[in-house]
Amino acid sequence: MQSSRDAVAPGDVVRANGGGGGNSTNLVNGNNGEWDSPMFRLAQNQFLLAAEIMELDDNLRERLLFPQRTLLVSFPFRRDEYRQVETVFGYRVQHILTMGPTKGGIRYHHDVNLGEVSALAMWMTWKCALMNLPFGGAKGGGRLDPTDLSRGELQRLTRRYTSEIIDMIGPDRDIPAPDMGTDPQVMAWLMDTYSQQVGHGVPEVVTGKPVVLGGSLGRKEATGRGLVYLIQKAAEQVKLDLTNAKAVIQGFGNVASYAAEFLEDLGVKVVGLSDVTTGLYDPAGFSVMAVTDHIKQHKRLDSYPGGEKVSNRELLELPCDILVPAAIQNQITGENAGRIQCRILAEGANGPTTLEADEILSEREVFVLPNVLGNSGGVIVSYFEWVQGTQNYMWSLEEINERLHKILTEAFHRTLLRARRDGLNMRTAALIEGIRRVAEAKLSQGVFP
Ligand code: NAD
Numbered sequence: 001m002q003s004s005r006d007a008v009a010p011g012d013v014v015r016a017n018g019g020g021g022g023n024s025t026n027l028v029n030g031n032n033g034e035w036d037s038p039m040f041r042l043a044q045n046q047f048l049l050a051a052e053i054m055e056l057d058d059n060l061r062e063r064l065l066f067p068q069r070t071l072l073v074s075f076p077f078r079r080d081e082y083r084q085v086e087t088v089f090g091y092r093v094q095h096i097l098t099m100g101p102t103k104g105g106i107r108y109h110h111d112v113n114l115g116e117v118s119a120l121a122m123w124m125t126w127k128c129a130l131m132n133l134p135f136g137g138a139k140g141g142g143r144l145d146p147t148d149l150s151r152g153e154l155q156r157l158t159r160r161y162t163s164e165i166i167d168m169i170g171p172d173r174d175i176p177a178p179d180m181g182t183d184p185q186v187m188a189w190l191m192d193t194y195s196q197q198v199g200h201g202v203p204e205v206v207t208g209k210p211v212v213l214g215g216s217l218g219r220k221e222a223t224g225r226g227l228v229y230l231i232q233k234a235a236e237q238v239k240l241d242l243t244n245a246k247a248v249i250q251g252f253g254n255v256a257s258y259a260a261e262f263l264e265d266l267g268v269k270v271v272g273l274s275d276v277t278t279g280l281y282d283p284a285g286f287s288v289m290a291v292t293d294h295i296k297q298h299k300r301l302d303s304y305p306g307g308e309k310v311s312n313r314e315l316l317e318l319p320c321d322i323l324v325p326a327a328i329q330n331q332i333t334g335e336n337a338g339r340i341q342c343r344i345l346a347e348g349a350n351g352p353t354t355l356e357a358d359e360i361l362s363e364r365e366v367f368v369l370p371n372v373l374g375n376s377g378g379v380i381v382s383y384f385e386w387v388q389g390t391q392n393y394m395w396s397l398e399e400i401n402e403r404l405h406k407i408l409t410e411a412f413h414r415t416l417l418r419a420r421r422d423g424l425n426m427r428t429a430a431l432i433e434g435i436r437r438v439a440e441a442k443l444s445q446g447v448f449p
Pocket of ligand 1 (some may be wrong): 178179180181182223250251252253254255256274275276277312326327328329348349350375376378379
């Protein structure tokens with residue numbers, strides 16, 4: 001790696017107070033200051049492992065280890081019961097501003113914290129760079145349980161959250177999108193709130209909005225579709241015949257439900273499914289359409305009449321060829337990785353696998369599609385949506401899916417080539433591909449002033 005001494009004054013050492021402190025080669029085990037959380041430590045340690053292998057300059061390592069901009073707000077939120085006013089914490093984090101505007105989803109979840117949002121923003125940076133998209137990574141969140149809110153409450157909360165972060169976002173500044181707990185409707189309210197404030201309609205300020213408001217065809221299903229394109233590539237590598245394969249999928253939200261549908265279209269039997277209420281197992285395979293209809297009507301899986309109930313932990317260890325974690329982080333750990341039975345682990349979720357689990361999975365030769373590669377279909381079609389919005393294009397679904405497939409296939413082969421050539425696992429190979437691009441951009445840009 002070229003030295004960043006080209007870009008900074010000789011002998012200049014960047015030190016982060018409370019962070020790596022000039023010694024970022026070591027894994028981060030705490031002392032991350034404001035950002036500290038298990039998920040942020042996971043993202044940092046994945047980055048540091050890759051940085052070590054690519055011999056990334058220390059100054060750059062320090063700069064990339066923490067987000068560049070962080071906003072933490074607390075704001076009042078009025079429930080339908082008029083006199084009940086609650087305080088909500090909201091976040092927006094921009095990891096790297098060098099690559100263009102920043103891009104990343106908004107998560108509503110009762111456990112969201114600054115460290116989690118920062119980890120998600122960092123992964124967005126590597127993901128966009130791996131896909132050669134002109135964005136840095138960002139993420140936002142609200143610490144709340146969206147399943148507990150009426151439609152009116154969700155709208156009020158979203159509008160207030162948007163006005164709290166409004167100075168940070170914009171179509172050429174930072175462009176939000178859906179993540180866990182948010183959907184096209186939430187994006188529509190976010191876009192409308194922003195547009196009301198600036199005085200004219202600005203659909204390009206968000207992606208993942210309804211098509212009728214300028215959303216892109218194919219965006220809603222893009223993350224699941226992209227993951228399944230990659231599973232097809234992985235299956236070729238491990239010589240798995242998908243028409244005889246079984247899949248277990250954790251979660252049944254946006255990513256999981258579309259992944260299930262597209263896998264079923266390829267002839268894969270979906271034998272395990274789950275949501276926050278339960279896991280379900282049926283060795284004969286579920287009808288994905290029947291489960292989807294049930295969720296539309298009843299919102300939860302524990303009332304579904306088919307399959308045997310299992311816990312979300314048991315679900316991960318069911319016999320299958322393809323395991324798709326597509327819910328929350330920290331699911332496959334040093335404790336259960338040895339019992340996981342799949343040949344392909346396709347990460348729809350962000351951060352589902354710990355570093356200890358990665359080692360075990362590598363030893364067991366499980367083919368891993370890491371989150372920065374596996375779930376990038378969403379941000380790729382978000383990029384298409386942003387381009388269509390800023391340029392007033394209207395692309396057909398065929399054009400969208402064709403371009404998505406091309407970008408993902410190229411990124412898959414680049415990652416696989418690096419993994420094979422350098423004897424790395426797919427995660428580290430994908431991270432190195434992304435980090436290298438960001439590091440080069442940082443070096444070209446130099447340090448201001
Ligand atoms: P979603 O809100 O649509 O669905 C989340 C699903 O996870 C639901 O079925 C929910 O019941 C389930 N769940 C929640 N808590 C759980 C728990 N403790 N145990 C088991 N299941 C639980 O969210 P989504 O948009 O599908 O996102 C899922 C994951 O995919 C997240 O990690 C997110 O960051 C990642 N992701 C999403 C997108 C996107 O385009 N939506 C893009 C990239 C990555």
